Amino acid sequence: xxxxxxxxxxxxxxxxxxxxxxxxxxxxxxxxxxxxxxxxxxxxxxxxxxxxxxxxxxxxxxxxxxxxxxxxxxxxxxxxxxxxxxxxxxxxxxxxxxxxxxxxxxxxxxxxxxxxxxxx
Amino acid sequence: xxxxxxxxxxxxxxxxxxxxxxxxxxxxxxxxxxxxxxxxxxxxxxxxxxxxxxxxxxxxxxxxxxxxxxxxxxxxxxxxxxxxxxxxxxxxxxxxxxxxxxxxxxxxxxxxxxxxxxxx
DNA sequence: CGCTTGCTCAACCAAAAGGTTGACAAATCC
DNA sequence: GGATTTGTCAACCTTTTGGTTGAGCAAGCG
Numbered sequence: 026x027x028x029x030x031x032x033x034x035x036x037x038x039x040x041x042x043x044x045x046x047x048x049x050x051x052x053x054x055x056x057x058x059x060x061x062x063x064x065x066x067x068x069x070x071x072x073x074x075x076x077x078x079x080x081x082x083x084x085x086x087x088x089x090x091x092x093x094x095x096x097x098x099x100x101x102x103x104x105x106x107x108x109x110x111x112x113x114x115x116x117x118x119x120x121x122x123x124x125x126x127x128x129x130x131x132x133x134x135x136x137x138x139x140x141x142x143x144x145x
Numbered sequence: 146x147x148x149x150x151x152x153x154x155x156x157x158x159x160x161x162x163x164x165x166x167x168x169x170x171x172x173x174x175x176x177x178x179x180x181x182x183x184x185x186x187x188x189x190x191x192x193x194x195x196x197x198x199x200x201x202x203x204x205x206x207x208x209x210x211x212x213x214x215x216x217x218x219x220x221x222x223x224x225x226x227x228x229x230x231x232x233x234x235x236x237x238x239x240x241x242x243x244x245x246x247x248x249x250x251x252x253x254x255x256x257x258x259x260x261x262x263x264x265x
Numbered sequence: 266c267g268c269t270t271g272c273t274c275a276a277c278c279a280a281a282a283g284g285t286t287g288a289c290a291a292a293t294c295c
Numbered sequence: 296g297g298a299t300t301t302g303t304c305a306a307c308c309t310t311t312t313g314g315t316t317g318a319g320c321a322a323g324c325g
């Protein structure tokens with residue numbers, strides 16, 4: 026079971042919507058910190074902190090060009106994460122249909138997450 | 146780009162080593178909270194909190210059997226996470242060799258993460 | 266019955282996360 | 296040179312996270 030300490034920081038970086046959106050946009054093209062911050066409903070400094078988190082996780086590489094900081098995606102740590110997840114493939118339905126269903130469902134079948142009680 | 150709010154809670158659940166270890170052990174067999182807690186260097190209550198975090202993320206299902214709480218793996222949210230990650234496949238080296246290398250390297254090639262400076 | 270086991274709850278705590286604002290530094294523009 | 300743009304730093308605040316301990320409850324066991 027491959028599971029470095031690095032995983033902590035990678036998964037944690039992925040656990041915030043704003044950071045995932047940054048990665049998604051970096052997948053299209055390189056961007057400055059300001060560009061990354063622009064669509065986000067927060068201060069530039071807050072966005073800048075998110076950039077730093079991604080950088081610490083190794084998901085973002087920064088090139089300083091004058092006063093602009095140009096950010097690029099580094100997906101390598103995502104490969105590690107995917108590799109870690111792959112171990113559990115055997116436990117989820119292999120047909121992607123049912124996976125797709127998880128995203129499409131209208132009111133969502135109310136995933137009960139009910140705590141069942143065994144033969145009272 | 147599929148990216149539900151649920152992702153926050155899943156990735157966050159995965160961001161702690163103890164919780165990942167719990168999942169790994171649940172992949173082998175169902176376990177009680179006490180069993181999950183046993184190998185961990187923390188109080189039972191602390192471990193119990195981790196179990197709760199996994200439960201909130203939908204990664205763990207609990208069945209109450211008398212005084213014992215029996216926990217089982219639910220890998221479905223991991224499928225969502227894997228699906229999210231797959232989008233970035235195109236950005237990492239497809240040969241698994243290099244991925245394997247990332248884990249095997251002895252002193253690790255000191256991933257510089259150096260901030261480069263453009264044509265001063 | 267009374268003790269032990271398995272677990273949660275409540276209170277508390279320190280540290281980290283996520284956000285703000287104001288000041289400042291360094292490039293670039295005019 | 297002066298103003299503007301781009302981003303960081305520092306201080307501060309609130310909420311969440313991760314841990315502790317002590318109490319308590321509900322099953323099971325002798």
